[in-house]
Amino acid sequence: MSTYYQKISCADHSTYELVIMRGQSIRVVINKESQIIKPLDIVTKSGAEFLIFLDENNTKQELRADKVIIEK
Numbered sequence: 800m801s802t803y804y805q806k807i808s809c810a811d812h813s814t815y816e817l818v819i820m821r822g823q824s825i826r827v828v829i830n831k832e833s834q835i836i837k838p839l840d841i842v843t844k845s846g847a848e849f850l851i852f853l854d855e856n857n858t859k860q861e862l863r864a865d866k867v868i869i870e871k
Contacts, residue, residue: 812848836853
């Protein structure tokens, strides 16, 4: 994983905020794999945004937001 953080778009950030508020799930690509996750929060640490979510196995994960691609 690159140590350089690529800021996510305002549209993606808004999408995460909306699905978090609604308690919904969303289809994303992580490590070239399509999956459905349930975002719980998006937080900023050390100048980067991190997405906290439940994966398909209902396991809580935290991943840098620029490593998650929302499927459109």
